[in-house]
Structure formats: structure tokens, C-alpha cells
Amino acid sequence: MTDTATTTTTSLNKFEKFKAEKDGLAIKQDIEKFASLGWEAMDETDRDHRLKWVGVFFRPVTPGKFMMRMRVPNGILTSNQMRVLAEVVQRYGDDGSADITTRQNIQLRGIRIEDLPDIFNRFHAVGLTTIQSGMDNIRNITGDPVAGLDADELFDTRELVQQIQDMITNKGEGNPEFTNLPRKFNIAITGGRDNSVHAEINDLAFVPAFKEGTGDWGLGTGEEVSPSPKFGFNVLVGGFFSAKRCEAAIPLNAWVAPEDVVAVSRAIVEVFRDNGFRANRQKSRLMWLIDEWGLEKFRAEVEKCLGKSLLPAAPKDEIDWEKRDHIGVYKQKQPGLNYVGLHIPVGRLYAGDMFEISRLAGVYGSGEVRLTVEQNVIIPNIPDSRLAIFLTEPLLERFAINPGLLTRSLVSCTGAQFCNFALIETKNRALATIKALEAELTLTHPVRIHWTGCPNSCGQPQVADIGLMGTKTRKNGKTVEAVDIYMGGKVGKEAQLGTCVTKAVPCEDLQSVLRDLLIQNFGAKLSQEVLMTH
Known part of the structure; x- marks a missing residue:
């Protein structure tokens, strides 16, 4: 840590103290024990805080009924995964529900501590994870909800988002390198023209931009390798909302090629991890560090961590469309296929809804379900020949494709x-x-x-x-x-x-x-x- 960050134990806040006592990820080995103990017998710090490292949240307003936060990179689930989530929610009857979040994610409600071992086994079997989804960790990574479907997209974000998730979480098993950040951290990547991920409200965001005369990305040689502009991303940093302060992300003056997005993400997170402020949790998000250092020093520290120079940002990005909400029926880039956006009122789902969404995705589409930051659902890959009958499904009476203009x-x-x-x-x-x-x-x-x-x-x-x-x-x-x-x-x-x-x-x-x-x-x-x- 630098001398601008807090290093003395006496000045650490209570969160930093309990993180110093035991890494949050260590809670994984205690799940069986907690299940047999029951929530009331648990250590309070484990119950109220450390469980969040495996995505389990104690809720004082519903004691004994926990919330589980998934990781759904780019908001993409399989119909099989959605069915497993539905089965988990279903076992709790009226207490069970799920919410789609503003980070393309899903949260389950009503969870009992005694069921955690079984639930985690079910998740593992279908490739779902909740790891590092709460507290001072990198939250769900957002990407374009129609990545790979949209004929007008500049870049398909799905693989990059998954690669960053794998790096951060050690492919869903948990990665101690990134389990003790000064505060939570949000990452978004957009490859379309309409800023579907709200790049400006993320600690780190990549927005599409073309760079003239760019060969090897970050050596800063200035050599013109190719006369045609190369696609990459301009980098934004520092956006966040908190009770104390809200700031839009600012340009880092850096452009990176797609193949270097993961390395740059790692470097920026490591600089934040090692230098961010840890005394006052109201002043510990990335922007506070950038304020203290200035953008030039922050950029230089990122380059040092990266081991390479960053190229200056492209003069303009490609965000030149108004925002789309993806509700309704749309042609895909794949001939003869469509995606349909269903409006989910305020993102609230119950087990029956989730089973039906899973069924519709499997019967009419390719078995894929997508979530959006507007708390809605997209079912892609519906053939022209099946679209008309899909639109007669009873679920669409509640989850409309043409809701009111305020709804x-x-x-x-x-x-x-x-x-x-x-x-x-x-x-x-x-x-x-x-x-x-x-x-x-x-x-x-x-x-x-x-x-x-x-x-x-x-x-x-x-x-x-x-x-x-x-x-x-x-x-x-x-x-x-x-x-x-x-x-x-x-x-x-x-x-x-x-x-x-x-x-x-x-x-x-x-x-x-x-x-x-x-x-x-x-x-x-x-x-x-x-x-x-x-």
C-alpha cells in the first residue's frame, strides 16, 4: 500500500478489522457447519458479513430468510440454470421469490441456512456460482444484453465478460487475490452503440472506439502498422453511487484492444486493491483515490502494474445511439431468428414465472435466457416459424411485449x-x-x-x-x-x-x-x- 492508504490497524474501520482477521472466502469451508448449527447460533460477523463472500445475505427485516445473489456474467443464463433457480425458490412457498437487478443479475429470496449445502451442490451441477458477489468484491460484470444477436453491434461482449469473471473468481471457485478490495467495484463492457450497460455509473467501463494507425496495442511506439482503424475500447473510470456522493465515470485517456481488456481490468483492480482508502468506508470507492492522486498518477500506476504503456484514447467513442430497452420483437443478425424482450414488472419473479421462462426458452428458443439492466428478460433465437405461436403464450399477458409507456x-x-x-x-x-x-x-x-x-x-x-x-x-x-x-x-x-x-x-x-x-x-x-x- 502507498502512504495515502490506511495501514495502521488502530485506524481501520470494523470491516477492515474483520477482513484482516479472516479472508471472507474462508467461509466456504464452514457452510456445512452453519447448515447444522442454524442461523441463530452462528457467529454474528460470519452471519452478517462473511457469508456475503459466497453470495448469502442475512436480512434483519426477514430474520432466518436469507437472500442469495448470483453471478450472471453478461446477464446470460441457460434454461436449465433458470429451472434450477426456480426449484430453489419454489421450496420456500410464499417466502420464495427472485428479483432481476440493475446489474443484469438475479437475487433469490427466502433462502434457509440449512439448505445451503444442497443449493450450492445444485448450482455447481449446472455451472452457476454466487462467489464474491457481495461486500468488498467485484460485482456482476455487465455487457450488452443482445451481444451476438444484434446486427449493428461493433463487438460481441460475451466472451470478454466471461474471461474477466473467470480471472476475478478463479472460474467460480473463489480467488483470494481479489476478495479484499477497499470497497465494492463495478465493471461494464459495451460493444454496441447505445451504451446499454450505463457505462458512466461503473468504476471501470470499456466503450467502443476505433483507433487510427494502431498495430500492437500498448507499446506506445506510434508505428502505423495498418492504415485502417482498429476496433477497441476507450476506458472510463471512477463512476459510482453512494449515500455520500455520486459521480459519473471519467475518461482515463486510454484505448485498449479487445485482447488486452482482461489484463487492463486486472491492473486497474490491483492498483485500487493496493492503494485505495480503507479508513472511512464513505470515502473508499475508486474515485476517491483518483481525486487524491490525480488522473495522470493513477494512469501511470496502472501502466506500471500492467508493465506496458497505454495508448491515448481514441478521439471519439462510438456511443451515438439513443438507449434501447429491447422490449418487444426484434430480428437478429442470424437470418430467420428473433429475440423477444419481455417486460417483468419491477423485476420481480416467482417460481412459477421462472419455470415458464425456462420452458419458453427451451421450447421456442435455443435454451437461453438473458437479463437486462432494466430488470427485464430477453428470450433469443426464436425462429420465424415459431414466433406467432410464442406470442400467444399466456405468460406474455403478464410479461408484456408492449407495456404502457410509463410501465x-x-x-x-x-x-x-x-x-x-x-x-x-x-x-x-x-x-x-x-x-x-x-x-x-x-x-x-x-x-x-x-x-x-x-x-x-x-x-x-x-x-x-x-x-x-x-x-x-x-x-x-x-x-x-x-x-x-x-x-x-x-x-x-x-x-x-x-x-x-x-x-x-x-x-x-x-x-x-x-x-x-x-x-x-x-x-x-x-x-x-x-x-x-x-
Whole structure:
């Protein structure tokens, strides 16, 4: 560590102290013991913290019913894997459910500690892993949801995302090299033109860019090997959301060829691991280190770790499309095949839904299911000859391919139903509010409304047209649930973060406030039915 990072045990926060006592990955060997002990007899630090290294999360609001977070690189599952997840959720009856997350991932709810050995065996059998998916680890790596399907893509991200996952997790077995970062770390790779991964909110992101006169990538020789531009990625660093601060990622002034993305990822993570701040967890994400050092020093340290110079960034990237949501029916680059995006209301699935998605992917497609950062599902590789009958499947009545213009862009975090950090209930309230607004208004284009239950911003209100962040306020002498309202977030090309425009609107008053915002700022009009009643 450098002298800018914290090295004395006395100044370490409690998280750094327990990480120093025992690597989080060591918890793997204790799973059988915990299963027989029961959750109430477990050591508190093991139960509340170290279990997160194997993707198991104690939830104080549902004691004894744990959450499991998977790793789903690039958001891709097989129908067999989805079926196994459904079987796990099914055993818990009404307590069992799953949520698609804003990192193309899936989380299972209602899990009992005594079932962990069996669940992990089932996962292993079908190539699923939960390793290093929580706490101070690299989270699910996001890539283009239509990678390999999209005729307009510049690069298929699937293999690179998998290679980074394999490097970080030792192919799903756990890698102690990367299990003690100063804080969590997000990586995204996009090979399309519409910034489908929200590159700007990641600690490290690779966005497509062509470099003139580039042969060998990083020797910095300046030799013009080929007259035609070479494809690669410009590198962005430092984007993050936290309760204390939210920042968009900034350019590293570096361009890398696809074959060097994994090595550059490793170098950047190692620099963060060895130099990031560990005293104050509110100031420990990568951007705080970049602030302290300056971008030039950070880049130089990455080059030193890499053992090579980085080429300067390409003058422009290729993010020049508006963001797509992939809901609906689309032709693939493969002749005669289609992918269909199903809208999953606020990402919530139950066992029956998951079995049906698995079945549809196997019967109509190639047995593949994809998740998106908008919490939706894509079923690819459906032949033209089977598309019409696929579209008559009853599941599509609930998971629509043409939902309402507010419904289709709705995103919500877990909320107070399952999360102890949330200050308000989000998912059910979000659905009810949108349903009411769509009954009152007519719109001409989607409006992205994101809900998050607390300032940790898992629901990403800063990237939304309208973002709602849970808080509390006083009304008529009582404390009530409320939201701070964010506006101005933009995704796709020229992405930017929104800012807070209104504080502490009571949730019970929110519908009328949102109705006015939609009319004033997004071209919504009162529906004929509403006008007639007035």
C-alpha cells in the first residue's frame, strides 16, 4: 500500500478489522457447519458479513430468510440454470421469490441456512456460482444484453465478460487475490452503440472506439502498422453511487484492444486493491483515490502494474445511439431468428414465472435466457416459424411485449419489504403509482421513472428521467414515507447524471406531483376519461 492508504490497524474501520482477521472466502469451508448449527447460533460477523463472500445475505427485516445473489456474467443464463433457480425458490412457498437487478443479475429470496449445502451442490451441477458477489468484491460484470444477436453491434461482449469473471473468481471457485478490495467495484463492457450497460455509473467501463494507425496495442511506439482503424475500447473510470456522493465515470485517456481488456481490468483492480482508502468506508470507492492522486498518477500506476504503456484514447467513442430497452420483437443478425424482450414488472419473479421462462426458452428458443439492466428478460433465437405461436403464450399477458409507456421504463430497487437500508417500500408502490398515472394520462414516448429506497441508490434514480429516492418527512405532526425527486438523468449517447430538484415529497402526495411533472416536462396530457369527469 502507498502512504495515502490506511495501514495502521488502530485506524481501520470494523470491516477492515474483520477482513484482516479472516479472508471472507474462508467461509466456504464452514457452510456445512452453519447448515447444522442454524442461523441463530452462528457467529454474528460470519452471519452478517462473511457469508456475503459466497453470495448469502442475512436480512434483519426477514430474520432466518436469507437472500442469495448470483453471478450472471453478461446477464446470460441457460434454461436449465433458470429451472434450477426456480426449484430453489419454489421450496420456500410464499417466502420464495427472485428479483432481476440493475446489474443484469438475479437475487433469490427466502433462502434457509440449512439448505445451503444442497443449493450450492445444485448450482455447481449446472455451472452457476454466487462467489464474491457481495461486500468488498467485484460485482456482476455487465455487457450488452443482445451481444451476438444484434446486427449493428461493433463487438460481441460475451466472451470478454466471461474471461474477466473467470480471472476475478478463479472460474467460480473463489480467488483470494481479489476478495479484499477497499470497497465494492463495478465493471461494464459495451460493444454496441447505445451504451446499454450505463457505462458512466461503473468504476471501470470499456466503450467502443476505433483507433487510427494502431498495430500492437500498448507499446506506445506510434508505428502505423495498418492504415485502417482498429476496433477497441476507450476506458472510463471512477463512476459510482453512494449515500455520500455520486459521480459519473471519467475518461482515463486510454484505448485498449479487445485482447488486452482482461489484463487492463486486472491492473486497474490491483492498483485500487493496493492503494485505495480503507479508513472511512464513505470515502473508499475508486474515485476517491483518483481525486487524491490525480488522473495522470493513477494512469501511470496502472501502466506500471500492467508493465506496458497505454495508448491515448481514441478521439471519439462510438456511443451515438439513443438507449434501447429491447422490449418487444426484434430480428437478429442470424437470418430467420428473433429475440423477444419481455417486460417483468419491477423485476420481480416467482417460481412459477421462472419455470415458464425456462420452458419458453427451451421450447421456442435455443435454451437461453438473458437479463437486462432494466430488470427485464430477453428470450433469443426464436425462429420465424415459431414466433406467432410464442406470442400467444399466456405468460406474455403478464410479461408484456408492449407495456404502457410509463410501465415499460419503470425500475425499482428491493425496498423496505426485504431490505433493512430502505426507508420506504418501493416495488409495490411503484407499480401502483404507475398504473394510476397511466389511467390518467396519455403519453407519446416512454418516460423512465426509477425508484430507490435509500441514498445507496440501487435503483439508480440519477440515470432516470424522473428519479425517486426514499426518505422520511413530517406531515401533520407525523413521520411519513417520502421521496426526494431527481431529474435530468440521460442514458445512451451523451449520458449524464440527474440532480435532486425537490426534497421530501410525502408518498401519499406523489401521484399528483408526478402527474404535473409529466405534463409540464414530458408532453403528457390528461386522458379523455379524466377530462370528461372534470
